[in-house]
Amino acid sequence: MQNILIFAHRGSKGTHPENTMAAFQKAAEIGAEGIEFDVHLSSDGELVIIHDETLDRTTTLTGYVKDHSAQKLKTADAGSKFSNEFLGERIPFLTDVFDWAKGNALLMNVEIKTDKLAYEGIEQKIIDSIRQYGMENRVILSSFNHQSIEKVKMLAPDLERALLFEGLPENFEEILRNKKELGFHPDKNSLTPAVKEKAKKLGYKIRPWVANDEADIVRLAELGVDVIMTDFPERAIKILKAWRSHG
Ligand code: G3P
Numbered sequence: 289m290q291n292i293l294i295f296a297h298r299g300s301k302g303t304h305p306e307n308t309m310a311a312f313q314k315a316a317e318i319g320a321e322g323i324e325f326d327v328h329l330s331s332d333g334e335l336v337i338i339h340d341e342t343l344d345r346t347t348t349l350t351g352y353v354k355d356h357s358a359q360k361l362k363t364a365d366a367g368s369k370f371s372n373e374f375l376g377e378r379i380p381f382l383t384d385v386f387d388w389a390k391g392n393a394l395l396m397n398v399e400i401k402t403d404k405l406a407y408e409g410i411e412q413k414i415i416d417s418i419r420q421y422g423m424e425n426r427v428i429l430s431s432f433n434h435q436s437i438e439k440v441k442m443l444a445p446d447l448e449r450a451l452l453f454e455g456l457p458e459n460f461e462e463i464l465r466n467k468k469e470l471g472f473h474p475d476k477n478s479l480t481p482a483v484k485e486k487a488k489k490l491g492y493k494i495r496p497w498v499a500n501d502e503a504d505i506v507r508l509a510e511l512g513v514d515v516i517m518t519d520f521p522e523r524a525i526k527i528l529k530a531w532r533s534h535g
């Protein structure tokens with residue numbers, strides 16, 4: 289039976305504040321094989337782990353991430369909006385995650401958030417950090433902005449890359465064929481058996497996002513995906529275990 293890995297989407301987003309060390313720590317504790325997180329740039333060029341371009345939804349600061357220095361961002365609380373239980377949780381930086389990752393074997397899907405803002409030079413900064421920490425074999429770089437993935441390919445051809453899609457264009461097969469990347473990350477609803485077959489034939493690893501309920505998780509497992517990204521990794525591990533034992 290194919291080994292399907294569980295990646296904790298934005299960490300254990302369903303039970304912990306998204307994109308925080310608490311969420312990543314939980315994913316490691318419960319035995320997820322990987323974590324997914326999002327990267328932006330601060331005003332002084334530091335790599336910041338947060339989902340939105342703005343701070344308002346998930347932290348106690350307001351405004352754009354890009355308009356605040358790293359020092360200022362470090363004063364934000366990124367836990368209390370999820371629950372007071374997580375009061376004091378900080379916005380992590382990529383260096384925090386890589387420092388922590390030295391103590392475990394988790395794979396890391398680093399999403400480069402250049403689909404709304406350009407973040408000049410973010411690709412090179414991420415690559416430099418990966419090299420500095422020796423994380424080359426632990427990371428998968430993905431983006432909805434396929435030009436960012438092209439840049440990574442030029443700057444660091446040895447690093448694993450993946451193409452993110454929300455909905456599929458009619459010519460997605462042509463895109464996959466031309467880009468010759470390794471990872472195909474469609475939204476879960478776009479991944480039909482026919483789409484999966486086409487991507488597999490082109491040699492792609494298939495890592496759909498985001499499956500949280502049992503029906504979706506089982507459907508994707510039966511489809512033979514490589515990774516299931518989920519906000520509830522603990523639940524997904526249990527569902528997969530039960531599915532394997534009945535399979
Ligand atoms: O990488 C998959 C998924 O994280 C993309 O969507 O909005 O959660 O970053 P989003």
Ligand code: CA
Nearest residue numbers: 324325326399
């Ligand atoms: Ca993401």
